[in-house]
Amino acid sequence: MTEKKEEHPVIKWAREIANKIISDAEEYSKKYLSDDYINKVYEEILSQEEAKLKKEIEETMKFFDERIKRIKSIPREELEKIAEKITEEVVKP
Amino acid sequence: MSGVMITEISLKEILTRIEEPLRSKVKEIISNAIKEAKMIIESRKREAYEIAKRKVHEKIFLKRSLELGNVEKKKRTELLMAKQEILETIRRMVIDKLQKIVNGEDPRYNYSDILYNLMKKAVLEINEDEIYVQANEKDTKYLKSKLSDLQSKLSQEIGRNIKIIILDQPIKCMGGIVARNKDGRRVFYGTIDGRLNEIFRGYRNKINKILFRKYDVLK
Numbered sequence: 001m002t003e004k005k006e007e008h009p010v011i012k013w014a015r016e017i018a019n020k021i022i023s024d025a026e027e028y029s030k031k032y033l034s035d036d037y038i039n040k041v042y043e044e045i046l047s048q049e050e051a052k053l054k055k056e057i058e059e060t061m062k063f064f065d066e067r068i069k070r071i072k073s074i075p076r077e078e079l080e081k082i083a084e085k086i087t088e089e090v091v092k093p
Numbered sequence: 094m095s096g097v098m099i100t101e102i103s104l105k106e107i108l109t110r111i112e113e114p115l116r117s118k119v120k121e122i123i124s125n126a127i128k129e130a131k132m133i134i135e136s137r138k139r140e141a142y143e144i145a146k147r148k149v150h151e152k153i154f155l156k157r158s159l160e161l162g163n164v165e166k167k168k169r170t171e172l173l174m175a176k177q178e179i180l181e182t183i184r185r186m187v188i189d190k191l192q193k194i195v196n197g198e199d200p201r202y203n204y205s206d207i208l209y210n211l212m213k214k215a216v217l218e219i220n221e222d223e224i225y226v227q228a229n230e231k232d233t234k235y236l237k238s239k240l241s242d243l244q245s246k247l248s249q250e251i252g253r254n255i256k257i258i259i260l261d262q263p264i265k266c267m268g269g270i271v272a273r274n275k276d277g278r279r280v281f282y283g284t285i286d287g288r289l290n291e292i293f294r295g296y297r298n299k300i301n302k303i304l305f306r307k308y309d310v311l312k
Contacts, residue, residue, distance in 0.1 A: 010111055014119040018126030025130030029137035041145035049153045056157075057164050064168030070308045071175040078304065079179065083186035086296055090187070090288045091194060091207045 176305055183300070184293060188267075191285055195268040208232060208270065209243065215272035215281035216247055216255055223256045227271045230263040236270075 007015075031037055108116050193199045194207070208228075216224055228236055236243065236259045247255045264271060269284035 008115060010115050011118055011122070014122040018122045021123070021126040021130050022133070025133045029134045032134070032137035032141040038141050038145050041142055042148050045142075045145055045149040046152065049149050050156075053153060053157055053160065057161055060161060060164055061168060064165075064172055067309050068168075068172050068175045071172065071179060071305065074179060074304065074308050079183050079186060082296070082300065082304065083183050083190060086183070086187045086289075086292055087190040087194070089292045090191060090285060091202060 176301075179304075180297060180300060183296075184289075187289060187293070191267060191289065195285065204268065205235075205239075208236070208268070209246070211270050211283040212243060212257070212272070213247060213250065215270065215283055216251060218281050219272060219274050219279045221274045221279070222254060223258065223275055225258045225260055225273050225275065227260045227262055227264050229266050229268065232268060232270070233259060233261070233263050 108120060111119065190199070194202045195204055197204055212224075212226065215226070226236065227233075236257075240257060240259060244255055244257050247257070264284070266284040266286045267289075269286070269288065270281075271284060272281040273279060
């Protein structure tokens, strides 16, 4: 037969405090699952994501504008060279 | 977490009053509880963040598809139009050059020789001795005026007697000819305009591959 050793009152007290700390934390943490808190986080993430999307759109536009600019600035001599080749082929027997 | 803070302060006071090994045990129990409490709170925060993030992603996914998709579509069209403009510029340049050749304004080319070569090619491809030829009004007049010389030269070069009939039905074109045999079953299309269209079609790919790739950002 084993005799259960009685816990020191200070330890008992410490365990009670520990349980209280944990149950307080459980109670306190409930606010994070409230609609208000989730909506607040949602708005924060949304505004970050919208800023990212805006930047992505701007970069996409810049990327295409640069390509368009480069195409439009092809030197006339290059076009002349191609036109000359095509002309030769059209009139050659 | 004010509750936890107060406990931490009280704990320090209490710990000073008790002796080892009790002190260590109390310290361990309380600090484990604080750790667990922090984990509970962090886990709820993370859970809330994940819920919000999922909602945002659903919204942003749609928004991105619409807005970014529209911008890309618009810009791709602009890019295509810019390339199309270049192709058109080249085409206009070729037409100008061909017009000069046809008008005899380009000293490097002899349009009479070009016409003759087209006639010869027509005779060889149709492979008959009697060939009916149509050209534009100006060339019809010219070909009629040189008919006898043309026939002799063609007969001599091809090695058989060739008869050319220049039809009085001018066609609308920059230059060149359309030729056929008597029953019209064999036709040779040799207008300058037709040749330009055919050759230019082939060049579109080359221009895309060589010229546009050279100047496009995406190399």
